[in-house]
Amino acid sequence: MERAYHKWFSPSLGKYMEILVFGHGGTPVIFFPTRSAHFYDFENWRVIDAMKDKIEDGHIQVYCVDSVDSESFYSDAPPPLRIARHIQYEKYILEEVIPFIRIQNKKRELIAAGCSxxxxxxxxxxxxxPQLFTKVVGMSARYDLTQPLPFFADLFDGYFDENIYYNMPNHFVPGISDPELLALLREQEITLVIGREDTFLDNNRHLSDSLNQISVPHAFHIWEEEAHRPRYWREMVKIYL
Structure with a gap:
């Protein structure tokens, strides 16, 4: 399995960012790390090994990006600065990572995936x-970071503004009405996966219900137990990626 390491100074974030790329071709996958984790963790947890056959066969090419969660959602900065840092991270993905992928890989399709x-x-x-992503897979995830849950706080301490609204799927999805945006979402292959005992189960049900309300097809899978550990993610990526 081909493996390549890349690092560059990000103008969007004002710091060096690192990426690991696995595979020689196929549909590119931007694989986002778990909370405050890093670009190398999925390799260390053998989640990449679980996709080895798909990667070696040229079915997918996986781009493991780093995060800035400790500087955004989990920082001590005031809430408006937390969401602002997240928006800078999104800019990094859109204006730096995706163009980098397009140089490496000429496939039109693009997948976004991540755990937790x-x-x-x-x-x-x-x-x-949705004009950029043809498929998305969310595993063991929380889609409203403003909602306090057992063992998980509101990451904005009760603060709420437009930037937060437009970055919380459980808030903005029910309000989507633009015909062009809806058409693109209805073409996406959307998969949500969560464990039956996961604290985020109702969060996922809410998002699934919201997608149903705006007639966006998607797959919603509930696994047994909590299913919020690398040993489960190793099985999930085999099935859904």
């Missing part, structure tokens, strides 16, 4: 930019 907070990142960016 990475699943939030994948779904949020794919739903906001």
């Amino acid at each position: 907070l990475g699943g939030y990142h994948a779904v949020n960016i794919a739903f906001k930019h």
Whole structure:
């Protein structure tokens, strides 16, 4: 399995960012890390190994990006600055990572995927930019970071503004009415996966219900137990990516 390491200074973020790329071709996958995790964690957790056959066969090419969650959602900055840093991260993905992928890989299709907070990142960016993403897979994710849950706080301490609204799928999805945006979302292959005992189960049900309300087809899979660990994600990527 081909493996390549890349690093460059990001103008969007004002810091160096790193990426691991697995595979020689196939549909590119932007794989977002879990909460405050890094670009190398999916390799260390053997989640990449679980996709080895698909990668070696040229079915997919996986781009493991880094995160800035500790500088955004999980920072001590005031809430408006937390969401502003997240928006800078999205700009990094849109204006730096995707153009980098297009140089490496000429396939038109593009997949966003992630586990836990990475699943939030994948779904949020794919739903906001369906003209870029043809498929999205969110595993064990939370789609409203403003909602306090057992063991999980409101990441904005009760603060709410337009930037937060447009970056929380459970808030903005029910309000989507633009015909062009809806048409693009209805063409996307959308998969949500969550464990039956996961704290985020109702969060996922809410998003699924919201997609149904705006007639956006999607697959919603509920696994047994919590299913919020690398050993489950290793099985999920085999099935859904």
